[in-house]
Amino acid sequence: MTKSKCLICGGSNLKKVNCMKIISKYTGRAYSLYKCKTCGLIRPDDSSIRDLLSVEIYENPKNILFYDEKKGIIAENTEKYKSYFRHFTMYSDLVKKYHIKGKGLDIGCGARHLIKILSKEGIKMEGHDISTTLVSAFKKQGIEAYSGKLSKIKTKYDLVTFNQVLE
Numbered sequence: 295m296t297k298s299k300c301l302i303c304g305g306s307n308l309k310k311v312n313c314m315k316i317i318s319k320y321t322g323r324a325y326s327l328y329k330c331k332t333c334g335l336i337r338p339d340d341s342s343i344r345d346l347l348s349v350e351i352y353e354n355p356k357n358i359l360f361y362d363e364k365k366g367i368i369a370e371n372t373e374k375y376k377s378y379f380r381h382f383t384m385y386s387d388l389v390k391k392y393h394i395k396g397k398g399l400d401i402g403c404g405a406r407h408l409i410k411i412l413s414k415e416g417i418k419m420e421g422h423d424i425s426t427t428l429v430s431a432f433k434k435q436g437i438e439a440y441s442g443k444l445s446k447i448k449t450k451y452d453l454v455t456f457n458q459v460l461e
Contacts, residue, residue, distance in 0.1 A: 309328060309331055311328060358425060367434055379411075385411055398451055400457065423441060
């Protein structure tokens, strides 16, 4: 991991966190954790990220929360979806408090809860997700969405969110 850089600050001073490993629920492999001495971010090693990006879990409709396989859309009218939605309402309060306006991108947008809430606050939200299945579903529902490398997105945003992505 000596060649890697911090995903947040770009620093290259990463130190292995002794006695800590993370086990992927998708691959079953254990990965070492590293801490950036500059900003404090703790993250798994690069091989875990490569493995996770190659796992087919993201394209299997059965693994996508709230996805209606028959219709190819996110099923928003279920009680489970509505209940899960409550976890995202605090973001609406933050947008109001800090008077955030303009255009936003939610990276790792999942079932697009955050996109819906922030759109109601007047932010023109777009989504990015690793799952092309989800991106296709969003487009069917009129949401601008992307998959693939973030570096290919050339739009400028006033707000970028990574909710439940860097954990």
